[in-house]
Amino acid sequence: MSGFHDVRFPLRLALGATGGPVRRTDVVNLSNGRESRNQRWRDSRRSYDAGSGVKSAADLYAVMEFFEARRGQLHGFRFRDPIDWKSCGPVDLPTAADQRIGTGDGGTAAFQLVKTYGDGHGSWIRRITKPVAGSVTVSIDGEAQPADAFVVDPATGILTFAPGQVPAIGADIRAGFEFDVPVRFDIDRIEVDLAHFNAGRIPSIPLTEILT
Known part of the structure; x- marks a missing residue:
């Protein structure tokens, strides 16, 4: 199989x-x-x-x-x-502010890693399903989150916040990462x-x- x-x-x-x-x-x-x-x-x-x-x-x-x-x-x-193997361009270093992966609603804990390609005339959002383990960093409303505030499934690219760390309503959630x-x-x-x-x-x- x-x-x-x-x-x-x-x-x-x-x-x-x-x-x-x-x-x-x-x-x-x-x-x-x-x-x-x-x-x-x-x-x-x-x-x-x-x-x-x-x-x-x-x-x-x-x-x-x-x-x-x-x-x-x-x-x-x-x-x-x-x-193309990072959340940023090829000559830059990934940061927790690179890619917007969602907006908090006060209850949702899981978010898919994505990378957006675009300019002033259009854009395309790509699902990132194979992040490199240990490479993901996260920010909420511009504030970097500690490593124990979330976990990332390297087989699916789904990021899940720990209990008590779920983003508040309207929070801007961003991530930086490497991927395959x-x-x-x-x-x-x-x-x-x-x-x-x-x-x-x-x-x-x-x-x-x-x-x-």
């Missing part, structure tokens, strides 16, 4: 991977020269090629070993996006050809984001 293994793809290989968000949009050219565009996917889906991070025979073996342990496409795993992307291999076969590899031909190792 398929599942998710809570293990991260080798970081040294992930840092050299290529890829990013993918969306699906239907574009129809109308007779008057205009276009009709329809969004097929509500959310984007990340897609990567980890082959570009492979630089040596040792790297190839590490990927093959990881691939076999996941049974090819069968089991998902964690992957660190080389550019849940992915799986998008192939059931890895082509290993050392002759081509030594000649500079990089193997393709596609990964695709999954829902967990």
Whole structure:
């Protein structure tokens, strides 16, 4: 049965991977020269090629070993996006004020970690389901909260406040964190050809984001 293994793809290989968000949009050219565009996917889906991070025979073996342990496409795993893996930009450090995750109502204790992408013309809210354990910080109305005031499920990204720490009505709840992307291999076969590899031909190792 398929599942998710809570293990991260080798970081040294992930840092050299290529890829990013993918969306699906239907574009129809109308007779008057205009276009009709329809969004097929509500959310984007990340897609990567980890082959570009492979630089040596040792790297190839590490990927093959990881691939076999996941049974090819069968089991998902964690992957660190080389550019987008924090609640802030790639050159900044996460802070407890980075992302607004909710507004208190005096009773709700659980909030989903999210990251908002946007500008003056639009925005998109992304659910963060694989935060890095120990990386999450929280603030309520700008005041940093102690670590024992909340717990975070690293398998779902749901943050739950401890009894007596539930945010008051109207409170602004924010969080900072690091996170991984849940992915799986998008192939059931890895082509290993050392002759081509030594000649500079990089193997393709596609990964695709999954829902967990």
